Amino acid sequence: MIKNICVCIPVYNAESTISETLKSLVEQDYEIKKIKIFDNQSTDKTTQIIQQFKLKYPIIELIVNEVNVGGEGNFTKCLEASEGDYTLIAHSDDVYEKEFISTSVKALEAHPESVATFCRASEIDSQGSTIGLRYFPQELDLAEVTSINQSVFMKLVFQYANFITCPSVVARSSIYRDQIKVWKGGEFKTSADLDVWLRLSQRGSLLAIKKPLIRYRVADASYSYRIAKKRITKHDIFLVLEKYKTPELEECYQFLMMKDQAMRSINIMRNFLFSEKFPNEIKISYSLAMRKMFDSFWHFKVASAIILTGLLISVLNLLGWKRDV
Known part of the structure; x- marks a missing residue:
């Protein structure tokens, strides 16, 4: 039928x-x-x-x-x-x-x-x-x-x-x-x-x-x-997860929080780089690198490295660091 x-x-x-x-x-x-x-x-x-x-x-x-x-x-x-x-x-x-x-x-x-x-x-x-x-x-x-x-x-x-x-x-x-x-x-x-x-x-x-x-x-x-590539605040998914989570899922929840922090760090770097007059070659290389990194986010060491790099760039940005091109 x-x-x-x-x-x-x-x-x-x-x-x-x-x-x-x-x-x-x-x-x-x-x-x-x-x-x-x-x-x-x-x-x-x-x-x-x-x-x-x-x-x-x-x-x-x-x-x-x-x-x-x-x-x-x-x-x-x-x-x-x-x-x-x-x-x-x-x-x-x-x-x-x-x-x-x-x-x-x-x-x-x-x-x-x-x-x-x-x-x-x-x-x-x-x-x-x-x-x-x-x-x-x-x-x-x-x-x-x-x-x-x-x-x-x-x-x-x-x-x-x-x-x-x-x-x-x-x-x-x-x-x-x-x-x-x-x-x-x-x-x-x-x-x-x-x-x-x-x-x-x-x-x-x-x-x-x-x-x-x-x-x-x-x-x-x-x-x-458009939202995903610019977001630097906590993902809306946690509004859902916080409602549905149970004690046995807490560890997974915390790992997703870490992953979200890594993504926000990447976007901070992206927003910083793309707000400056960087050559297109650098922008393209950066985008491809971030795509490959995302595939490995489940590995703790890679995610941690991204977080630290993002934080470093953010601090330098706040201190007024500029790159000459």
Whole structure:
């Protein structure tokens, strides 16, 4: 039996990416019954582009918010609008592989105790070129589909932080609409998605799909990327972790705190270097080096070295040290 699939997309000023996202959805090898797009008062040509798609694809419905309700408010609208059997809350700048929906539905149908799927993701830049794979825990890399219960999911989250690529989640619509209900941005800010995954795990198992079925955009057009590369304050994820942590997870929690301090140190260095008139060659080399370092953050010595380096640069910066170029 063909399942009724609903896609909801919160969108704001996505004229440069929304076409590619919609194209990847309407060309899925599994029929999508409805694509609902919630525009948050875009000021560019986003709505005009969507209207052009509507003329060709009647499954697309455009809802323009009367006022800008904020990013998290727009995600709540998507939860409320979930319908049919399964709902995907897509992002307006990512690209889906042709078999994304069919693979997700197949997994959910094979595991009736499950509430949602998520999959591995590749990363693309602003031009759509693949630049790597997003982190995916090795524990979930052993089978094509791995079912994880609440206890296992909690342990993995406190070990690796939020490893679920948000727009890869396909959930049972009734659970999204009637039980999850709200994207708690006011309480958890930019990490409200992790709270949603944790609440989903309380209601059934989550299914991890090993195959990369989404191309996640890592570019200045991505809000999460812009925040991540500039952030020098404590990550919002700790708002979530502090609510859910248990005594046995305290050690993992402290390690994530250390990792966050390392990331903040890196951003302090980045902000310092990029605020000066450094040659582009230095900026490019720095970015590549930081990307490689991040892959090794789980090694204590590397993380500690980064923290100390960041602190040293910060102190020099505060003392007015300048580099002659």
